[in-house]
Every structure is written in C-alpha cells, then in structure tokens.
Amino acid sequence: MRYLLRRALHAAFLLFGVSLLTFLFSALTPGSYFDEMRLNPQIAPATILALRAQYQLDRPLPVRYLHWLTAVAHGELGFSFAYNSPVAPLLWTRARNTLLLTVTAMLLAWLVALPLGIWSAAKFGRAADRIVSSATAALLVVPDLVLALGLLILAVRTGWFPTGGLVSVGFDALSPLQKFRDLVLHMTLPVAALALAALPTLIRHIRASVAEALEAPFIRAAVSHGIPHRKLLFGYALRAAANPLIALFGFSVGTLLSGSLLVEVVMSWPGLGPLLLEAILARDLYVVLGGVLFSMIFLVAGNLFADVLLFWADPRIRIEASPK
Amino acid sequence: MRISRNFTNWLVFLVVLHVIIAAAGFFAPYDPVEQDRDHPYLPPMHIHMMDAQAHFHFRPFFYPVRLREGSFDQYEEDTAHAVPLHFFTHAAPYRLLGIPSRLHLFGAADARVYLLGSDAYGRDQLSRILYGGQISLLAGLLGAAVTLFLGALIGMAAGYYGGWRDDILMRIAELFLALPWLYLLFALRAFLPLAVSPIQAFLLVVIVIGMVGWARPARLVRGVVLSVKERDFVRAARGFGASDFYLLRRHIFPETASVLLTQAAILVPQFVLAEMTLSFLGLGVPEPMSSWGNLLATLQQYNVLVSYWWMYLPALAIVPFFLGYLSLASALRHRIGAYKIGETLETEDNSSWSRT
Amino acid sequence: MQPLLKVENLVKHYAPRNSRSSSREHLTALDGVSLSIAPQTTLALVGESGSGKSTLALCIACLEPPTSGSIWFEGIDVAALNKNSQRQLRPQIQLVFQDPAASLNPRWTALDLITEPLVIQRRFSKAERTLRALKLLDRVGLPRKLAARRADELSGGQKQRLAIARALALGPKLLVLDEALSALDCSVQAQISNLLLDLQSSLGLTYLFITHDFAMAAHVADQIAVMHRGRIVESGPTETILHKPSHRTTRSLLAATPRPLEPQHSHALVNA
Numbered sequence: 001m002r003y004l005l006r007r008a009l010h011a012a013f014l015l016f017g018v019s020l021l022t023f024l025f026s027a028l029t030p031g032s033y034f035d036e037m038r039l040n041p042q043i044a045p046a047t048i049l050a051l052r053a054q055y056q057l058d059r060p061l062p063v064r065y066l067h068w069l070t071a072v073a074h075g076e077l078g079f080s081f082a083y084n085s086p087v088a089p090l091l092w093t094r095a096r097n098t099l100l101l102t103v104t105a106m107l108l109a110w111l112v113a114l115p116l117g118i119w120s121a122a123k124f125g126r127a128a129d130r131i132v133s134s135a136t137a138a139l140l141v142v143p144d145l146v147l148a149l150g151l152l153i154l155a156v157r158t159g160w161f162p163t164g165g166l167v168s169v170g171f172d173a174l175s176p177l178q179k180f181r182d183l184v185l186h187m188t189l190p191v192a193a194l195a196l197a198a199l200p201t202l203i204r205h206i207r208a209s210v211a212e213a214l215e216a217p218f219i220r221a222a223v224s225h226g227i228p229h230r231k232l233l234f235g236y237a238l239r240a241a242a243n244p245l246i247a248l249f250g251f252s253v254g255t256l257l258s259g260s261l262l263v264e265v266v267m268s269w270p271g272l273g274p275l276l277l278e279a280i281l282a283r284d285l286y287v288v289l290g291g292v293l294f295s296m297i298f299l300v301a302g303n304l305f306a307d308v309l310l311f312w313a314d315p316r317i318r319i320e321a322s323p324k
Numbered sequence: 325m326r327i328s329r330n331f332t333n334w335l336v337f338l339v340v341l342h343v344i345i346a347a348a349g350f351f352a353p354y355d356p357v358e359q360d361r362d363h364p365y366l367p368p369m370h371i372h373m374m375d376a377q378a379h380f381h382f383r384p385f386f387y388p389v390r391l392r393e394g395s396f397d398q399y400e401e402d403t404a405h406a407v408p409l410h411f412f413t414h415a416a417p418y419r420l421l422g423i424p425s426r427l428h429l430f431g432a433a434d435a436r437v438y439l440l441g442s443d444a445y446g447r448d449q450l451s452r453i454l455y456g457g458q459i460s461l462l463a464g465l466l467g468a469a470v471t472l473f474l475g476a477l478i479g480m481a482a483g484y485y486g487g488w489r490d491d492i493l494m495r496i497a498e499l500f501l502a503l504p505w506l507y508l509l510f511a512l513r514a515f516l517p518l519a520v521s522p523i524q525a526f527l528l529v530v531i532v533i534g535m536v537g538w539a540r541p542a543r544l545v546r547g548v549v550l551s552v553k554e555r556d557f558v559r560a561a562r563g564f565g566a567s568d569f570y571l572l573r574r575h576i577f578p579e580t581a582s583v584l585l586t587q588a589a590i591l592v593p594q595f596v597l598a599e600m601t602l603s604f605l606g607l608g609v610p611e612p613m614s615s616w617g618n619l620l621a622t623l624q625q626y627n628v629l630v631s632y633w634w635m636y637l638p639a640l641a642i643v644p645f646f647l648g649y650l651s652l653a654s655a656l657r658h659r660i661g662a663y664k665i666g667e668t669l670e671t672e673d674n675s676s677w678s679r680t
Numbered sequence: 681m682q683p684l685l686k687v688e689n690l691v692k693h694y695a696p697r698n699s700r701s702s703s704r705e706h707l708t709a710l711d712g713v714s715l716s717i718a719p720q721t722t723l724a725l726v727g728e729s730g731s732g733k734s735t736l737a738l739c740i741a742c743l744e745p746p747t748s749g750s751i752w753f754e755g756i757d758v759a760a761l762n763k764n765s766q767r768q769l770r771p772q773i774q775l776v777f778q779d780p781a782a783s784l785n786p787r788w789t790a791l792d793l794i795t796e797p798l799v800i801q802r803r804f805s806k807a808e809r810t811l812r813a814l815k816l817l818d819r820v821g822l823p824r825k826l827a828a829r830r831a832d833e834l835s836g837g838q839k840q841r842l843a844i845a846r847a848l849a850l851g852p853k854l855l856v857l858d859e860a861l862s863a864l865d866c867s868v869q870a871q872i873s874n875l876l877l878d879l880q881s882s883l884g885l886t887y888l889f890i891t892h893d894f895a896m897a898a899h900v901a902d903q904i905a906v907m908h909r910g911r912i913v914e915s916g917p918t919e920t921i922l923h924k925p926s927h928r929t930t931r932s933l934l935a936a937t938p939r940p941l942e943p944q945h946s947h948a949l950v951n952a
Contacts, residue, residue, distance in 0.1 A: 280510050
C-alpha cells in the first residue's frame with residue numbers, strides 16, 4: 001500500500017512540475033493574446049487594458065499561478081480568450097472526440113499485435129516470424145506524418161472515405177443506424193493511421209518479451225518434463241512476459257490524449273490536438289494550460305495504472321514493497 | 325569497435341543518400357526558387373525512348389506540355405516537338421560546399437523537364453525536394469547533435485557525481501520524458517517569436533528540437549557511467565592520482581560512445597521528422613526556403629489534395645532515410661548485444677503515438 | 681626499525697544502498713583493524729570472502745576513506761591528508777587488483793596502460809615514458825613486442841604481469857596485492873609469485889599480500905595475519921601461524937587448504 005502511495009505522490013509531483021513549467025513558459029515568453037488586438041486601430045487601448053485586468057494579466061506571476069492552481073482545485077479551468085467561453089466544457093467535448101479515436105485505435109492495435117507478436121515469438125527465426133518482422137520493419141520505416149497524409153490521399157482519390165471531420169453535414173437528420181455508419185466512416189482513416197503507426201513497435205515489444213520468456217531456463221525445464229507446447233506458451237511463458245507488457249499497456253493508456261495530435265490535425269478530426277495547436281498559436285493561455293493538464297493527467301494516470309497492475313500481477317513487487 | 329558487414333552496408337547506403345542531398349545542386353535540374361507561371365501544377369512528365377512513330381532513340385526525350393483547350397489545369401503533350409534530355413549539362417549556377425559550379429546531372433535545352441511535377445508557381449518539385457532535403461536533414465543532424473551533447477553532459481554529471489545532483493537531474497529528466505514531446509515541441513516553438521527570418525527560424529527549430537529530446541540519452545549515458553565508474557580500471561587510475569576530469573575524459577566517456585552512437589542513429593530521423601512536422605504546421609522553416617515539411621504544407625488545401633497527388637511525393641523522401649538510420653541502429657545494437665526489453669522500451673519508440 | 685605501514689584501529693562502515701532500511705543500519709566492513717608491516721617484508725592477509733580484506737586494501741591505497749582510525753605510512757597519517765597531499769603520496773603505495781581483465785582497460789594497448797600512471801602524474805617526456813615502459817616490460821618478463829597489443833589480446837598471466845608492471849611504474853615502496861594471483865591458473869600462479877619475490881629483492885619492495893589461499897601465503901610471506909569479519913583475529917610469523925595456530929578461524933582455514941598427494945596415494949593412482 002505504501003508503495004502505491006509513493007507512486008501516487010510521484011505522479012502528483014509530475015503533474016505539479018509540468019503545470020508549473022507550462023505556466024512559466026507561456027507567461028515568460030513574449031507576446032500575449034492581446035497583441036493582435038493592440039494592432040487593431042478600432043479597439044481602444046482602454047478596452048484592452050480593461051480586458052487584461054479582467055483576465056488578471058497585469059498581476060505578478062506567482063499570484064497568477066497560485067490563483068490558477070486554486071481554481072483548478074475547484075474544477076475551474078479558466079476562460080478561453082479565443083472562444084470567449086469557459087475552458088472546461090471546451091476541453092471535455094474535444095477530449096471526448098480524441099478518446100473516441102484513440103481508444104478504438106489502441107484496442108485495435110493491441111488486438112492485432114498480441115496474437116501476431118505471440119505467434120511470431122513462438123515461431124522465432126522461422127519463416128512466419130521473418131515475414132512478420134519484415135512487415136513490421138517496413139511499417140516502422142514509414143513515419144506517422146507520411147502514413148496519415150498517404151491515407152488521406154487514398155481517401156480522396158477513391159472517394160471511399162470522407163476526408164475530415166467528425167460527422168457529415170446533415171448528421172442529425174439521419175437514422176441511428178445511419179448515424180453510426182457515418183461516424184464509423186469518418187473514424188476509419190484516423191483510427192487506421194493511429195493503429196498502423198502503433199502496430200510495429202507494439203508487435204516488436206510483445207515478440208521480444210515473449211521470446212525472452214521462452215528462452216528462460218525454467219521453460220526448458222518444463223519442456224523436459226513433457227509439458228505440451230501450447231500450455232507452455234500460454235500458461236508459463238506469457239505470465240513471465242507479462243511484466244514489460246503491462247508496463248507497455250500502461251504507457252499506451254497514458255498517451256491516449258496526447259498521442260494523436262498530428263493525425264487529428266491532418267485528418268481534421270475535432271479533437272484535443274487541433275484545439276491545442278490553435279490555442280498555442282493564438283496564445284490562448286488557459287486553453288493551453290487546461291489542455292496540457294488534461295493530457296498530463298492521463299499520462300500520469302496511465303503510469304499509475306500500470307504500477308497498480310504490476311503490483312497486483314507480480315508478487316515480487318509486492319514483496320519488495322512491503323515493510324521489512 | 326569491431327564493425328559488422330551489415331553495419332558497413334547500411335552506413336554506405338546512408339552516406340550515398342546524404343551525398344545526393346548534399347550535392348542537390350548537381351542532381352537537381354533547376355534552381356528551387358525558379359518560377360514558371362505558365363506551368364502551375366504540372367503532373368510528372370513521361371520520359372520516352374520510343375517516339376510516336378515507333379522509332380527508338382538512344383537519348384531519352386520528353387514532350388513539352390501545353391494546356392488543354394478549355395481547361396485551366398489539364399495538360400497534354402505536344403507530340404510534334406521532342407525535346408531530348410542532355411546529361412552533364414550546364415545550367416543555373418549553384419554552390420557545392422562553397423565551390424561554385426554550373427554542372428547538372430541532366431537538363432534540357434528548349435523546355436523545362438518536370439520529372440516530379442511542379443507546384444502552384446511552376447517550381448520544379450524534384451529540385452525543391454532535393455534542396456529541401458538539405459534543410460530538413462541538416463535540422464535533424466544538428467538537432468541530434470545538440471540533444472546528444474546535452475544528454476551526454478547531463479548524464480555524465482548525474483552518474484558520476486551522484487547524490488542530490490543526480491536526484492535533481494533525473495527528476496527533471498523524468499519530467500521532460502513525461503511530457504508528450506510533440507506538445508513540448510509546438511509549445512517551445514510557438515511561444516518563441518513567430519515572425520523571424522528563415523535562418524533564425526531554422527536555428528530556432530534546431531535549438532527547440534535539441535532541447536526536447538535530451539532526457540532519454542541522458543538516462544542511458546547515466547546508466548553506463550554508473551556501471552563504469554565502479555570498474556577496477558577506473559579505480560586503478562584514481563589510484564595513480566587521476567582527477568575527475570581525466571577519468572571522465574579518458575575512461576568513462578569512451579564507454580558511452582556506443583550508446584551515444586546508437587541514440588544518434590535513432591534520433592536523427594526522428595528529428596528530421598520533427599522538423600517536417602513543425603514546418604508542415606507552419607511553425608518551422610518558412611517560404612521561400614524549402615524543406616520537406618513546408619513542401620507538404622500545400623496538401624492542407626483541399627483542391628491540392630484532390631487533384632495534385634504528386635505534391636505528396638516529398639513525404640516519401642524521408643522513408644529511405646528512416647530505413648537507413650533504423651537499420652544502422654539495429655546493426656549497432658546487435659553488435660553491442662543490447663536487445664533486452666528494458667532497453668528496447670527506452671530506445672525504440674519512433675512514432676508520436678507510442679512515445680510517451 | 682619503524683614499520684613502513686602501520687594501521688591502527690581502522691573502522692569502515694558502509695551506508696546501506698537500500699534506501700528503505702533505517703538510517704541507523706550500516707554495513708561494517710572493518711571493525712577495528714590493526715597491523716603493521718616492516719620495510720622490505722611481506723605480510724600476507726588471509727581470510728575468507730566477506731572478511732573485509734579488499735576493503736582494507738582500498739583504504740590503504742587511499743581509494744576509500746575510512747570511517748575512523750589511522751593509516752601510518754612512513755610516519756604520515758595518510759587517511760587524514762587532504763586530496764592534494766594524497767595525490768603526491770600515491771606513487772608510494774600501489775594496488776594490484778584481482779582480475780586483470782577488469783583492472784586493465786581492455787581497449788588500451790599495453791604501452792598506454794603502463795605509461796598511464798606516468799601520464800597522470802605528469803612525469804617525463806613521451807619518449808622517456810615509452811623507454812621506461814619497455815624496461816618495465818623486461819622486468820616483469822614480457823616480450824617487448826607486446827607493447828603495441830591491446831589488453832584484451834593478452835592471456836591472463838600476461839595481463840597480470842602487465843598490471844604489476846603498471847603498478848611499478850611510479851616506483852612505489854608498498855605494493856598491495858589484492859588476491860592478485862587468485863584468478864590465474866595454478867602454473868601461472870607459481871610463475872607470478874616467483875616474479876614477485878624476485879622483484880621484492882631487486883627493488884626493495886614491501887608487500888601486503890591479500891589471499892584466501894594459505895598455501896600461497898606460506899610460500900611468499902614473512903608474517904601472516906588472519907582476518908575474520910572485519911577484524912584481525914591472529915597474526916604472527918609464518919612458521920608460528922602454520923604450525924601453531926591458536927584461533928579457530930585460522931585452524932579451519934588451514935584445514936581447508938588442499939595438501940599435495942601423500943606418496944602412497946600417488947602410487948595407487950599410477951597403478952590403477
């Protein structure tokens with residue numbers, strides 16, 4: 001238990017550190033949202049001053065940070081200059097869209113990678129393994145930007161998939177089944193891009209850890225006891241290979257909010273990514289802070305989740321962690 | 325270091341690629357900023373050896389194009405005039421490593437040959453891709469140099485001195501590792517002044533990229549330092565009265581070389597990709613300087629996406645580099661024998677999706 | 681006559697690496713060790729693994745600071761010196777490690793390795809250093825052509841000779857040999873121990889010879905000290921310790937030493 005508490009504290013430290021860094025960063029760099037406005041002769045300087053006072057931009061840095069921190073503790077994430085609305089609901093909708101994409105992609109990727117990786121490890125060095133390895137190597141060599149753009153062009157040339165957005169125009173007029181179909185069609189390309197980008201590394205890790213487990217002396221001992229291969233693989237080796245895979249799974253969960261930025265921008269998916277990019281460019285401070293915080297929470301939660309899973313799954317960690 | 329044949333093969337492959345890009349002036353038929361407003365968005369031209377009368381010519385040739393009647397972006401070949409390709413021609417001047425030259429690998433006399441098509445201003449895409457590679461590759465290489473320098477320095481300091489210094493440095497490294505790197509990249513770049521000259525923009529991109537990725541190499545270097553500093557030959561040197569600096573320089577740093585090299589092979593393509601991503605989104609190298617990223621930026625316009633598929637080709641330019649560098653990294657790692665799970669998790673992510 | 685080396689009540693505690701244990705717990709490697717060595721003699725320090733022998737070696741060679749106690753070398757307390765003075769004293773006390781594969785940087789050439797102490801102490805010109813290195817190679821019985829070879833190309837015995845040559849480069853008075861022969865083959869051990877004895881008489885060296893092998897100790901040492909769990913439990917002249925051991929540790933160590941075959945047994949083996 002104390003072990004988990006320490007990990008949780010560690011996570012809190014990370015969150016705190018990152019929020020501080022982000023805040024310092026955005027506050028210290030030149031330019032603010034209102035610079036654009038200043039250039040506009042139609043807006044009186046007095047108005048700008050009033051707006052700045054309203055957003056407390058004229059207060060000293062530590063004050064602003066503390067103020068923001070306390071607000072966050074109350075669940076208030078600030079106000080967006082650009083959208084002229086509170087940050088939290090804005091983030092929620094976008095985050096929901098992102099999660100729709102990334103959760104699907106992650107499930108898909110793991111569902112494909114696990115059997116492929118395990119099978120590849122079981123047939124280590126033989127033809128089947130070599131084919132899978134070459135395929136993953138080929139995929140690995142195509143970076144996500146290239147992949148996403150390529151898929152986009154494919155969509156455009158074939159007309160099979162829509163080229164952007166969450167849903168089509170006139171979505172509300174469709175029947176529930178049609179709505180579902182429409183959503184799926186829009187999701188296919190971004191999900192494909194994300195899953196394909198994640199697949200090679202995933203397969204490699206799974207293959208490597210299962211292969212390493214199969215090399216272990218205790219497996220050889222089991223073989224000499226006459227235990228059938230299937231039981232060996234699934235009953236013994238997988239359990240030994242589980243640790244790094246659980247850690248990997250935790251990492252994957254952690255990147256659910258932050259890993260899809262590029263794909264979302266390229267495929268015009270209204271998720272957290274494009275919002276953040278926009279906000280960064282427009283210096284929309286609170287949106288940036290809120291967005292980064294959101295993603296960090298996921299990241300940190302993902303790591304913590306992995307820690308908890310490992311703690312539960314691996315008795316060695318429990319023993320090491322218990323008070324002597 | 326013993327070199328394996330696999331390693332040398334891939335090294336040669338990479339060197340050839342880099343030479344081609346470095347000598348972009350020679351391999352490119354035209355100057356990348358040279359416009360030809362009469363031929364916007366030209367698709368890639370066909371090179372023929374057999375003409376319309378089924379005669380075979382040893383010298384390849386092409387037909388100049390003209391706009392089809394009544395269309396504003398459809399072209400057709402003018403089969404009446406065959407323009408031959410000449411090799412080792414003299415055309416637009418350029419500088420190769422500071423030496424001025426006018427020699428180009430190929431070119432044509434009366435008309436322009438667009439092997440990979442043209443863009444909105446009629447600029448030759450092949451030339452732009454080759455020259456753009458110079459910027460993107462340089463950004464990647466310099467960025468990797470900055471990151472490895474920072475990482476090595478911090479890793480050695482943390483590993484060698486230990487104690488509270490180590491704790492603090494590693495905590496900061498953890499913070500940097502925890503941040504999604506793409507966000508960090510954008511934030512760093514976007515919060516710095518946006519409207520700067522191309523040279524400044526390039527330098528800014530390099531510095532930003534360099535400062536994002538130091539944490540992983542630093543951790544790896546620290547690991548090596550921790551294990552090396554307890555070795556007997558280091559103790560022996562200390563027994564002769566060696567200073568800390570001597571130990572680091574003569575014994576410890578050389579041991580980190582293999583880790584740093586492997587990291588270099590992994591980081592360079594990632595950083596080239598980072599530059600491409602930044603430029604693609606408008607945060608990197610601006611026009612008229614071409615980089616693979618800003619060449620792709622036109623794809624964000626819907627009409628380009630639909631009708632002008634050859635504008636995607638710059639994206640493929642990076643693939644052979646990824647292949648070369650990642651294979652090199654693999655060859656290096658097999659030689660070091662470090663294919664353990666812990667290390668692969670540390671060193672292998674190369675997409676923004678699987679990277680934390 | 682003043683002893684060359686005198687260790688008085690040396691204590692060495694190690695802080696636990698495991699941060700979860702309470703800060704009060706520490707590992708005691710040396711629990712009040714005292715010994716002395718007369719000039720140009722050999723003291724063998726015998727003990728089993730974990731008795732603290734290597735820690736003692738490191739402290740004497742100024743590679744680990746003791747927790748308390750003093751180490752007198754020619755009347756100077758080396759443990760109390762500052763770093764600079766220690767550096768000046770280092771040439772006098774040199775350490776030869778157990779595993780030459782670990783104590784010699786495998787990538788370096790023999791020449792670089794032998795001249796390293798001279799380089800660090802900034803003595804002589806490059807040419808002079810090379811000359812001295814070659815002479816040292818002669819002294820330890822290594823052919824001069826090995827100078828250009830990398831350390832990992834040499835055999836175990838050659839490596840250890842190289843390590844000894846390196847240790848002699850600065851002209852030390854005291855040589856601490858930490859299980860220097862234990863990693864070598866038996867025949868090689870005999871050769872190297874004879875080399876050490878030769879060097880002692882020709883160069884006037886004093887040895888602290890650390891080993892777990894009583895037979896070896898008997899062969900080379902004038903005095904023997906027996907160590908157990910961080911303390912010296914018995915010490916005295918070699919003959920006395922061998923034939924009239926008093927402490928039970930000494931007795932059990934002696935009993936464990938393999939003895940050469942008795943005449944009737946070897947006869948039986950030959951006829952079988």
